[in-house]
Amino acid sequence: MSEYAHPEVLVDVNWVEDHLQDPRVRLIEADEDVLLYEIGHVPGAVKLDWNVDVQNPLSRDFVDKEGFEQLLSRWGISNDTTVVLYGDKNNWYAAYAFWLFKLYGHEDLRILNGGRAAWEHAGKAYSKEVPTYERTHYQAQEENDQIRAFRDQVLVELKDSDLRLVDVRSPGEYSGELLHMPNYPQEGAQRAGHIPGAKNIPWATGAREDGTFKSADELRKLYEDKGITPENKVVTYCRIGERGAYSWFILTQLLGFTDVRNYDGSWTEWGSLVRSPIER
Structure with missing residues (x-):
């Protein structure tokens, strides 16, 4: 992947597997089909539901800076956490989440190249356990227009x-x-x-x-x-x-x-x- 301008934003299945127990890494599954997470997910991953977690309930907009901070704090994410996003359908919504996280200034973001399909094709096991993490105090930047x-x-x-x-x-x-x-x-x-x-x-x-x-x-x-x-x-x-x-x-x-x-x-x-x- 060194051919890309920023190869560090992509990781493969082996990298993810090697970091499943790394407290500095947080996996987030963002799917177009929001029911897939319950069927099974990469162990330790939390679920980002686009219909609930990042939508303003009144205006056609995303959660504001404070809402974003609350969400990431609930997931145990700190400002220096390595966040790895993945999902279904060619990482369609994972890339959307990447953009949103950049909108509020998170620095260390990665995408699992190939998403759920890559994990499945590699024969890796899914988990149905929903993890819980100690709450943090995340501080987002102002929206990057x-x-x-x-x-x-x-x-x-x-x-x-x-x-x-x-x-x-x-x-x-x-x-x-x-x-x-x-x-x-x-x-x-x-x-x-x-x-x-x-x-x-x-x-x-x-x-x-x-x-x-x-x-x-x-x-x-x-x-x-x-x-x-x-x-x-x-x-x-x-x-x-x-x-x-x-x-x-x-x-x-x-x-x-x-x-x-x-x-x-x-x-x-x-x-x-x-x-x-x-x-x-």
């Missing part, structure tokens, strides 16, 4: 010739053929299509069949073929930001891009607002 984009910012920056918008949804969503992903009607919008000028690079094209990330050269070509280079300002988006965060991870952590933001309002917001410009 340099990695998050908002609708009004994107609307203004559409006129910026250096901006590159990356729509990471499926081709059907991008073209306007699909209003929302199958089985996700709650994340649809009033209109279908894409933000003007956006290039379509589906998030899943960044992964191999086994769920691990493609090589740096393969990933770089995906973006270069669409005219996107490290010199550009880049904004990724999807429906609600989860797939956008996966591509943000690839661009910033694996390819070394320095100016990338994830627009987590994404199409659920953009496609429903009055006078938001849309292309098909």
Whole structure:
């Protein structure tokens, strides 16, 4: 994995197995299918439920700084803890969690390359025991707006010739053929299509069949073929930001891009607002 810009953010199954008893390491499972954790998880891992743990119950936003601090303190995480994230479906939500943790400034973050599938393919045992850890006093940083984009910012920056918008949804969503992903009607919008000028690079094209990330050269070509280079300002988006965060991870952590933001309002917001410009 040394080919990547930041190879230290990826660990393999053997590394995880060697650190299962390491008190300086905390494993967090973040799945799209929130029932998988109860079926079995990597021993010692805690569960991040995206529907509960990191959502503001009233506004369309994440928990605030204090809420994030409370969550990590409950999991026994300190500011110097090595946090290893993993999950199902090519680490889709694990990458989303990585972005959120970076939003509040956690330093030492890793992803288990290949996620749950890698653990299973290696024949490693799962546990159903839900661990408990001594509470800590975690202190988060203020939200890092340099990695998050908002609708009004994107609307203004559409006129910026250096901006590159990356729509990471499926081709059907991008073209306007699909209003929302199958089985996700709650994340649809009033209109279908894409933000003007956006290039379509589906998030899943960044992964191999086994769920691990493609090589740096393969990933770089995906973006270069669409005219996107490290010199550009880049904004990724999807429906609600989860797939956008996966591509943000690839661009910033694996390819070394320095100016990338994830627009987590994404199409659920953009496609429903009055006078938001849309292309098909």
